[in-house]
Amino acid sequence: MSADFTKTPGSEQINMSAIDLNPPQKSLFNFGFAHPQATDYAAIGLPRMKCSKVSVHYGEKLAVSDASLNIMPNEVLALIGPSGCGKSTLLRCLNRMNDTIPGCRVSGKITLDDEDIYASDTEVVPLRVRVGMVFQKPNPFPKNIYDNIAMAPRLHGLVSSKAEMDAIVENSLRRAGLWHEVKDNLKQSGTSLSGGQQQRLCIARTIAVNPEVILMDEPCSALDPIATAKIEQLIDELRRQYSIVIVTHSMQQAARVSQRTAFFHLGKIIEVGETEQIFVRPREELTERYITGTFG
Amino acid sequence: MTNSFDRHTIHRFDEELQALYFQVLEMGELVLNQLCLALESVKNKDLTLARRIIDRERVVNEMEVSADTAVCAILAKRSPKGSDLRTVLSTSKIVNNLERIGDEAAKLANFVNYMHSHEDGDASNFPLDDILRLGGASSEIAQLSLDAFERLDGEQARRVIEFHRTLDQQFQHGLHHLMGFLQAEKANVSNAVSQVMMMKALERIGGHAQRIAELVVFQLEGEEPRHHTQDMAQDFPLEE
Structure with a gap:
């Protein structure tokens, strides 16, 4: 495959007047990595994250091969493909979650706002604040709802007063669509919530530190259709502020929530395109066979 | 590309698509037969057949x-994608x-x-050549x-x-011949209007x-050919 999946339609048209070259510095979320608001990537249509020829090995096994992909601001990018195709592996590379797996080697280049996230001087903890992750199974801390949200801002020293923390907790829960359901029981344990509420709590926890990119690894696979619909609605709202990359086995979900979709097969990206194009007239035969259920 | 109904991992889906396909073919056959018989009834002034x-x-x-019901069921149950989605969508519109x-x-x-069921008219005097020519072309285009x-x-x-353009031309020629006939003969107005309407019906069949x-092109390629609305005869029915 020689196709270049890093090109995005319209990305070459840069509206220079929309770029604020000297934006105000917000120390609250500056972790000494690149400043998130240094460039308005959405305004100029540049990728928020960029994967260039990324390959991942688990020991001898090649899990992802030469994957090139852009993650644009304010978009939901869905990664689809059969089990073991490398989509979750690539997702986990985006905030270096694979660092903890023995024998995992990542080659190629992944950048966040043009900075190499695998550079030797990159600190992983601030990176994971900027690129948050929501997992398949809701995993709230065994603490109350308030502390679930407050823990990360507190650890990273993002707040200086109780009032400020209260505001972050309320704001995060509101944006996760959970505030009205839990506002009177913030001292209740996070693990006592329903599965769907727990997952929204995890999303609230992720956005409490104001990330730029949110990674979601099958966030609804353990949820019922109602809870799934609430998460999908939430994803649609969060897109206005963040870039979201979602791995899902549900093609319906990919079609519903994403603007672009990438299809993986045997560690390779077979096709990336606008979601509508992928699901109505895919260019590649393999994609067609996968989405129509005529695979294998 | 040909129709093949043993592609899906879920065999029942193949069966549903196949059933829909044969339903459309059967409906097409019936409709073509209706059209041919209608032309026959025009030609022979056959009231019983009409x-x-x-x-x-x-x-x-x-x-x-029945076909619409099958389409709804497939959409609801299978959420088709790619060529399956195009097949179901185009089939639904073809049925329409x-x-x-x-x-x-x-x-x-x-x-x-x-x-021909009114005694007051001069229906028998109207020339049928143009209508039958138009009918032959429209049934051919429908068959194709x-x-x-x-x-x-x-x-x-x-x-x-492309063939549809020829039909448009035939429609316009037919109208002109009819106008010539009406100017030359003192013809019954309602019969004249009926003649025009019959021509129009045949032109629409071609459409x-x-x-x-x-x-069919959309089903195969995912893009619809450009509509030739500016060429359609109904916009300027009397243009030479």
Whole structure:
């Protein structure tokens, strides 16, 4: 495959007047990595994250091969493909979650706002604040709802007063669509919530530190259709502020929530395109066979 | 590309698509038969045949409802994608166009019934050459478009789309001849209007057949050919 999946339609048209070259510095979320608001990537249509020829090995096994992909601001990018195709592996590379797996080697280049996230001087903890992750199974801390949200801002020293923390907790829960359901029981344990509420709590926890990119690894696979619909609605709202990359086995979900979709097969990206194009007239035969259920 | 109904991991889905495909072919056959019989009734001024066609229009409508139901079921149960989605969408629209061809055929039969069941007219004096020529062309284009659907033949579908221009020209010639006839003869106005309406019905049949061919192209390629609305005769029916 020689196709270049890093090109995005319209990305070459840069509206220079929309770029604020000297934006105000917000120390609250500056972790000494690149400043998130240094460039308005959405305004100029540049990728928020960029994967260039990324390959991942688990020991001898090649899990992802030469994957090139852009993650644009304010978009939901869905990664689809059969089990073991490398989509979750690539997702986990985006905030270096694979660092903890023995024998995992990542080659190629992944950048966040043009900075190499695998550079030797990159600190992983601030990176994971900027690129948050929501997992398949809701995993709230065994603490109350308030502390679930407050823990990360507190650890990273993002707040200086109780009032400020209260505001972050309320704001995060509101944006996760959970505030009205839990506002009177913030001292209740996070693990006592329903599965769907727990997952929204995890999303609230992720956005409490104001990330730029949110990674979601099958966030609804353990949820019922109602809870799934609430998460999908939430994803649609969060897109206005963040870039979201979602791995899902549900093609319906990919079609519903994403603007672009990438299809993986045997560690390779077979096709990336606008979601509508992928699901109505895919260019590649393999994609067609996968989405129509005529695979294998 | 050909139709093959043993592709899906879920075999039941293949069966449902196959059933829908055969339903459309069956409906197409019936509609073509209705059209041919309607032309026969025009040619032979056959009132009995015309009434049979009008009666059988109900069956065409029932087939449309049945195909629509099958389409809804597939959409609800299978959420088709890619070529499956295009197949279901285009099939649904083809069914709709077939039903309209059926309507137009019944309309022809209605005019035969009207013109020849009144004693006051001069219906027998009207020239039929143009109507029959137009009828031959419209039934041919309908047949060709259904063949293109049956074989999923994109090339033939594109030929049908082009062929429709010829039908437009025939429609305009027919109108001009009729106007000449009306100026020369003192003809009954209602019969003259019926003649025009019959020509228009045949022209519309060609339009629906063209649409079927366009849908075959969409099914195969994912893009619809450009609509030739500016060429359509109904916009400027009396232009030379």
